[in-house]
Amino acid sequence: MAVIKKKICLLGSFGVGKTSLIRRFVLNSFEESYLTTIGVNISRKRVSDSNETEYDFLIWDIEGHEKFSQAIQNYYAGSAGAILTADLTRPDSLTHLSSILTRFKTINPEASLVFCATKSDLVDVSAGVQKTYTDWAKDNKLPYFITSAKENNNVEESFIALAGLL
Amino acid sequence: MQADNTQAFQLLKEILLTEDRDKIQVLEAELETLKLSLRDKEALIATLEPAIADLLSKKISDSKSEMANALAPVMGAAIKRQISEAKETIIDALYPVIGSTIRKAVAEAMKNLAKTVNEKIDQAMSFRLFRKKVQAKISGLSAAEILLNESLPFQLHDIFYIHKETGILLAHFQPDTQSIQANEELLSGMLTAIRAFSKSAFETETERDLNVIEYDDLHIYLEDGRYAYLAVVISGIAPPEFYKHIHLLENRCHQEFTTELRGFSGDVTPFSKAPGIMSEALGFTTDASVPTTNPHFGRYVVYLLFLALISFAVYFLWPNESTPPAVTDTSTESVRFNEHKFRTYIKKFYPQLTAQLNSVQIVLHDNLIFLEGSVPSESDALSIAKAAAQVSGNTVIVDHLDYHSAIQNYVRKISVYFKKNSAVIDSAYSDLLKQLAGHLTKADFSLLTVYGFSDFTGAPDANMKISKKRAENVRRFLVANGVQADKIVTTGFGSYGTETDISSMDGLASKRCVTFEVK
Secondary structure, eight states, X not given: OOOEEEEEEEEESTTSSHXXXXXXXXXXXXXXXXXXXXXXXXXXXXXXXXXXXXXXXXXXXXXXXXXXXXXXXXXXTTOSEEEEEEETTOTHHHXXXXXXXXXXXXXXXXXXXXXEEEOGGGSOGGGTTTHHHXXXXXXXXXXXXXXXXTTTBSHHHHHHHHHHHO | OHHHHHHHXXXXXXXXXXXXXXXXXXXXXXXXXXXXXHHOHHHHHHHHHHHHHHHHHHHHHHXXXXXXXXXXXXXXXXXXXXXXXXXXXXXXXXXXXXXXXXXXXXXXXXXXXXXXXXXXHHHTTTHHHHHHHHHHHHHSSOXXXXXXXXXXXXXXXXXXXXXXXXXXXXXXEOSSTTOOOSOHHHHHHHHHHHHHHHHHHTOOSSOOOOOEEEETTEEXXXXXXXXXXXXXXXXXXXXXXXXXXXXXXXXXXXXXXXXXXXXXXXXXXXGXXXXXXXXXXXXXXXXXXXXXXXXXXXXXXXXXXXXXXXXXXXXXXXXXXXXXXXXXXXXXXXOOOOHHHHHHHHHHHOGGGGGGGGGEEEEEETTEEEEEEOOSOHHHHHHHHHHHHHHHSSOEEEEEEOHHXXXXXXXXXXXXXXXXXXXXXXXXXXXXXXXXXXXHHHSOOSOXXXXXXXXXXXXXXXXXXXXXXXXXXXXXXXXXXXXXXXXXXXEEOTTSOOOSOOTTSOGGGGGSEEEEXXX
């Protein structure tokens, strides 16, 4: 069966851990130091969904600054799917994500989406911190995952879930 | 007696100590002078100056590394400061060294170039030199330019065929299969991102795109297409015709893969034949230098002379009334286009396309003919391009044609009018609706909305009902004539307004109509 190539965007506010999520998924590594992504960085990884369709993901890690530029919107074009990310330690990142989602949907109305709440290693998940995040995912009818790139929790699962939606 | 002894002792002391006391006084005076000279910097410098050079010289000679360690931290800052404070002096000091180095490097490069050119001339004596001159005449370049191009070798490294929107690599061609390309997929993605960025960064009223990226001696030449673009990596000086070939290659790929590109969903299998097309189209460039030495060149010259003789005979001896409609008024030096003959040709052979001529332009650029503008469908574009090619005798490149806005404009102008209390389509509109159906079957659109209207007499419910029926009847007619049923929706507006141009009809009749909108 032919490998299907798909452009996937990683979306979210700055510093929520998009690059760490990709590093964990593509390279299976994690770094504590924070380097902001300027513009866009592209990675590649093969993924199989539950039907064993093989996808070649071209993952566009797009800078997450508050101010939208035309360039960022141009980067969205042609995406088959996106992983939306918000930081469990920063509820404001969820607000920003809503506006990112709106703009992304305008450009790619048919794209498949998965939501990842990141940095679960920094919060007490059992205390219900994530409720706002799960509510947001439900409101937007998105499959969601509580993830940690550091502890390698639910990272690969998120991408495989996205592959299943394509 | 005691007094005498004391006096004698004093005298003895005088005799023994006077000399030492004088010496001490002199020493004290000298010490005082030395102290003063230490406090006085200028005096100290004057004192040490004669010895300092010897001291440093001795120290450097005794322990070089210690001196280096001691001076290293300040050397950088000192040089920087000196350059900033006395730039001209530094330049004057360094120029004899750096200037001669640069001169030497340039001289070496020129020597190599001269050597290569001389070798080419030596090799090309007799028939080959003659051939170069003929080649120069034909190509429009001087023989020197041709030799220079050969001396600064042009090389094609890679051609990437990249989906414009997603940045996904569709195909990759490498003439030299030994070359290594680190990650072609990421390269394609990043090139697309750079294009997207530069497009937004330098946004202007006119559509512009990034055309060339230079990296050291590599040039990445970008040839834009409607759905995909070519990124061509070259080094050296490309001959002018190379860019024409790239343009034609993009056009060929577009024509070959239009269907696959339109519905592209990530499967690149259909594009596996693209490298073969590239290889075939640019086969002549895979050697180290371009223009390459064509082993059949002499034969081609004979063919050309033969063809010229035949053309001469045909032109002068063929009877005028039998002259074919193709007008070849182009010269070998530059492409010309006769607009009047083109329009006449269209009217004669493609009368149905006459109306489309107002929305297309023929553009001459770099000795190439481009067809631009908007037409409702690709097949119309190809017919117009075919006519232009016949008239000009040259290849016509279909470029940046906007099919969608053309079909939108076309559809917006159409209205179908109905008799009172009737939803039956008048036979007078059959041809118009068949023509519309013909365009829609060829056009790339997602949805056609048919709006039905009535006049304002009668009950609102009845008006609504008949307006819906009128729209539905038109829909049926279009479907019967080949338009995809699931791409048409109908809406009845009753007597509520009309969006169509009704100036040509008076009164109530102008309200009883159907109009269209396409998306």
